[in-house]
Amino acid sequence: MRIQDKFEQLKKKRKKAFIAYVPFGYPSCSHTKDILLTLQEAGVDIIELGIPFSDPLADGPIIQDATSLALKHGANPDKLFSLLEDLKGSLRIPLVIMTYYNPLLHYGMERFFSKMKKVNISGLMVVDLPIEESKLYTKCAAKYDLETVFFITPTTGLARAKKIAKASKGFIYYVSVTGITGPKDLGYAALKKDIRKLKEISRLPICVGFGIHTPKQVDQILKISDGAIVGSGIVKFIADHFRQDRFLPRFKNFVSSLCIK
Amino acid sequence: MQKVPDKKGYFGQFGGKFIPETLSVCLEELEGAYRKALKSKKFKADLDYLLKDYAGRPTALYYAPNLSKFLGMKVYLKREDLLHTGAHKINNSLGQILLAKFMGKERIIAETGAGQHGVSVATVARLFGLDCDVYMGSEDIERQKMNVFRMKVLGARVIPVESGSKTLKDACNDAIRDWVTNVKNTYYLIGSVVGPHPYPLIVRDFQSVIGKETKRQILKKEKKLPDYLVACVGGGSNSIGLFHPFFDDRKVKFIGVEAAGYGFKKANAASLIEGEVGVLHGAKSYVLQDKFGQIKNAHSVAPGLDYPAVGPEHAFYKSIKRASYVGVEDKEAIEGFNLLSQLEGVIPALESAHAIFYLKKLAKKAKGKMAVVCLSGRGDKDLEIVQAHTKKR
Numbered sequence: 001m002r003i004q005d006k007f008e009q010l011k012k013k014r015k016k017a018f019i020a021y022v023p024f025g026y027p028s029c030s031h032t033k034d035i036l037l038t039l040q041e042a043g044v045d046i047i048e049l050g051i052p053f054s055d056p057l058a059d060g061p062i063i064q065d066a067t068s069l070a071l072k073h074g075a076n077p078d079k080l081f082s083l084l085e086d087l088k089g090s091l092r093i094p095l096v097i098m099t100y101y102n103p104l105l106h107y108g109m110e111r112f113f114s115k116m117k118k119v120n121i122s123g124l125m126v127v128d129l130p131i132e133e134s135k136l137y138t139k140c141a142a143k144y145d146l147e148t149v150f151f152i153t154p155t156t157g158l159a160r161a162k163k164i165a166k167a168s169k170g171f172i173y174y175v176s177v178t179g180i181t182g183p184k185d186l187g188y189a190a191l192k193k194d195i196r197k198l199k200e201i202s203r204l205p206i207c208v209g210f211g212i213h214t215p216k217q218v219d220q221i222l223k224i225s226d227g228a229i230v231g232s233g234i235v236k237f238i239a240d241h242f243r244q245d246r247f248l249p250r251f252k253n254f255v256s257s258l259c260i261k
Numbered sequence: 262m263q264k265v266p267d268k269k270g271y272f273g274q275f276g277g278k279f280i281p282e283t284l285s286v287c288l289e290e291l292e293g294a295y296r297k298a299l300k301s302k303k304f305k306a307d308l309d310y311l312l313k314d315y316a317g318r319p320t321a322l323y324y325a326p327n328l329s330k331f332l333g334m335k336v337y338l339k340r341e342d343l344l345h346t347g348a349h350k351i352n353n354s355l356g357q358i359l360l361a362k363f364m365g366k367e368r369i370i371a372e373t374g375a376g377q378h379g380v381s382v383a384t385v386a387r388l389f390g391l392d393c394d395v396y397m398g399s400e401d402i403e404r405q406k407m408n409v410f411r412m413k414v415l416g417a418r419v420i421p422v423e424s425g426s427k428t429l430k431d432a433c434n435d436a437i438r439d440w441v442t443n444v445k446n447t448y449y450l451i452g453s454v455v456g457p458h459p460y461p462l463i464v465r466d467f468q469s470v471i472g473k474e475t476k477r478q479i480l481k482k483e484k485k486l487p488d489y490l491v492a493c494v495g496g497g498s499n500s501i502g503l504f505h506p507f508f509d510d511r512k513v514k515f516i517g518v519e520a521a522g523y524g525f526k527k528a529n530a531a532s533l534i535e536g537e538v539g540v541l542h543g544a545k546s547y548v549l550q551d552k553f554g555q556i557k558n559a560h561s562v563a564p565g566l567d568y569p570a571v572g573p574e575h576a577f578y579k580s581i582k583r584a585s586y587v588g589v590e591d592k593e594a595i596e597g598f599n600l601l602s603q604l605e606g607v608i609p610a611l612e613s614a615h616a617i618f619y620l621k622k623l624a625k626k627a628k629g630k631m632a633v634v635c636l637s638g639r640g641d642k643d644l645e646i647v648q649a650h651t652k653k654r
Binding site: 055076 | 286441442445540
């Protein structure tokens with residue numbers, strides 16, 4: 001399913017999007033399969049699946065630790081594609097890849113994109129690929145009908161935001177804070193103002209991520225935007241609980257409690 | 262001269278700006294400020310003054326008689342080791358701290374491997390009364406204790422980095438994370454010709470004083486240009502600083518000496534020789550990586566060369582064959598360290614000792630030729646490492 005279609009579906013139901021981030025292969029590749037299906041059952045609208053990278057310079061300690069363990073356990077894009085091949089048909093919500101540029105570059109963009117398409121991934125976002133470096137990337141993604149999500153941050157000026165919005169497909173990822181991933185307090189008033197400005201320059205849904213980790217924050221963010229993205233909060237729950245009994249049902253309850261809208 | 266980098270920060274196909282969106286604005290700000298600073302007479306005068314009276318420029322171009330005799334070729338040493346703080350790093354740190362002041366930033370952050378860059382940043386931050394935090398891998402903190410203490414004496418906070426390989430690359434990651442978070446008041450003072458545009462350009466320009474002086478000095482002494490320029494390459498700032506002003510002098514051959522660590526196909530830091538094209542810390546260049554594009558841990562006995570990538574301008578020089586790049590192993594570097602100490606009474610930094618050792622190989626095919634070697638730093642900081650190596654034997 002395309003991200004765009006998902007948002008249209010949500011709009012008809014007068015609902016907002018809850019987006020969950022998990023790193024692929026954390027705590028192991030076999031866990032990922034159960035985790036993805038559980039996220040779907042818990043009512044998540046879109047899953048953002050991270051490709052672990054050795055040098056995740058936009059991530060805080062929670063995601064750094066998780067992705068480094070995933071790498072230690074041998075997570076790589078080939079295993080990801082083969083897992084998603086198995087999940088074809090059972091995973092019905094859109095899946096977006098989150099990656100750093102080097103793993104994508106090294107794998108080969110065409111090769112990566114064609115495999116993404118084959119396993120029904122809807123789109124992707126590349127943390128360290130700003131708009132001025134992305135010409136070839138957006139062209140190539142369009143060829144494979146993949147939606148390219150770009151980031152806009154509190155430091156992005158309006159002229160630049162317009163360019164970014166133009167290259168974006170699916171939704172715009174608005175970074176809530178000037179900083180790295182991980183739980184934080186949020187300034188809603190400023191966020192509201194920023195999002196309102198973006199709404200004037202783009203018709204795309206605007207989803208907010210970074211720092212969001214409590215149900216209350218999700219609720220607040222959904223009042224002022226089209227979607228909330230929770231990453232570190234979910235990863236931390238996995239880290240604290242995956243070794244325990246009844247991990248999956250508890251995980252499902254935790255995620256449901258975040259995304260009740 | 263071919264004008265590199267281009268407007269987008271590319272040296273041929275290398276360089277660019279591969280950074281999270283939050284940093285885009287501050288790179289634009291930095292670029293604008295740098296362009297203005299270049300036009301400012303005061304900026305240039307201030308920098309010239311500090312380089313001369315504070316850092317000790319110009320540095321000597323020393324004819325090494327005993328080494329020359331030993332090798333059967335004429336060797337000059339560009340004595341960056343004589344600078345304040347003991348290495349070429351201060352050239353860049355002084356330039357960038359003036360830029361930070363120019364931009365009105367209140368806080369300086371830096372990454373450091375050997376601690377040489379950290380010390381030079383701590384030094385200039387003290388001089389200008391700015392707060393200074395230095396990120397340093399915990400493994401490097403362990404092997405460069407004296408430099409850590411020097412930074413502390415100079416009032417800097419040394420922040421240990423425990424992630425990844427606990428060395429320079431991880432210190433860069435944490436410095437970038439800090440920068441993303443505190444971008445409004447913080448200046449990131451990068452220590453080599455790496456990172457996103459405009460850093461490779463800025464650092465190259467500030468280090469080019471090495472090559473400009475060398476050219477003037479060698480013409481005065483020899484009435485001709487040298488046959489070879491030899492310098493070690495980690496990130497590549499002392500080598501680019503020496504090479505760049507000679508770019509159009511096609512007869513002058515450039516040799517960059519990378520750290521071959523335990524040897525090729527083993528753990529090393531020879532990014533240009535064994536790496537593949539990739540993106541790390543904001544620039545496209547040669548990077549040591551595995552088949553899925555995960556960055557490998559580099560290894561070198563010289564902490565300042567212990568980095569799995571290299572400045573994009575070197576990648577460009579390699580691609581157009583303007584420079585050749587060779588590798589020298591740990592044990593050879595130690596030999597170079599002893600060689601220069603015993604022949605000339607000059608103890609080189611282990612980084613520079615890589616370049617010194619390579620002269621032995623070069624001399625075999627270049628008898629009677631003239632070479633200038635960049636002695637990028639002095640070796641006091643490495644005495645413990647060399648002592649440990651000597652004991653092992």
